Amino acid sequence: MKIKVKVNNVGHGLCISLIHENGKVMLWDCGHNEDCRPSVFLPRSGISEIGIFFVTNYDEDHISDLPELRRKLHISTLHRNRSISKEQLISLKRQSGPISPAMVSMLDMLDKYTHTPVKPPEFPSVTYSCYRNNYETDFVDSNNISLVTFLTCNGHKFIIPGDLEKPGWEKLLNNTDFCQELQGVKIFIASHHGRENGYCEKVFEHCCPNVVVFSDESIKHETQKMSEIYARHARGIQFGGKTRHVLSTRQDGTLEWDL
Secondary structure, three states: OOEEEEEOOOOOOOOEEEEEOOOOEEEEOOOOEOOEOHHHHHHHOOOOEEEEEEOOOOOHHHHOOHHHHHHHOEEEEEEOOOOOOHHHHHHHHHOOOOOOHHHHHHHHHHHHOOOOOOOOOOOOOEEEEEEOOOEOOOEOOOHHHOOEEEEEEOOEEEEEOOOOOHHHHHHHOOOHHHHHHHOOOOEEEOHHHHOHHHOOHHHHHOOOOOEEEEOOOOOOOHHHOOHHHHHOOOOOEEEOOEEEOEEEHHHHOOEEEEO
16 A cells, blocks of 8 residues: 655644555645645545544644635544543633634634544554643643654554643653554654744654654754754755755755655
8 A cells, every 4th residue: 555644834833644455545734735635636636525633732833724624625534632622622722812713713613623523534554643741631732731642564664743831741651552652653744843942852762763853943042952962863864965864854855755
């Protein structure tokens, strides 16, 4: 079974797509910029339905294209951190300003996607598992309740951790199953776009990925300069005729794996 996974170049945001040979699609977040938005590139590929949609983080850079995405494509299944209620999410978002159109659409999904289907769409040769911290009992910010996905495609294992910060990582590392899942990770999507507060050294006591990937815009802040630190933890891959330990959308554009 052929499977294509893309970390799409949406600037400071996240949008990861999986397109299966059978035509079914998984999507992690729907951040966008003017040159790359899932509500455009998915329909252009002949896609009209997202089989499974994962929301890793409730911040704008992870859901900005949601109104257009829902207008143009049908979403069958939603995975999110269900420990936060609609009312709690509204209260949390209002702390930083007015509710955006993307968040209005997200809140509408919380009303309509109230449970995970007993039989989600089939993706042969693909498995996934999700972990998360709890809102209020563990954390009261959006980053540390990020939904973390382990995705395995034909034996190639990714981790997609949203915007998890160091305290959130450390809480999840208390879970034996989570630590065991880490052991097989080969492609490590850096948390919080590779920023400093998403880095947790203890995570790499449990995994040694081949490569770390940043989904981010051009460097504007010192907290973005983490490539050398992450590179210490990766084995390295051949990319563009060179051995690379860290790849980034800001330098390398949209990144693709044909698995």
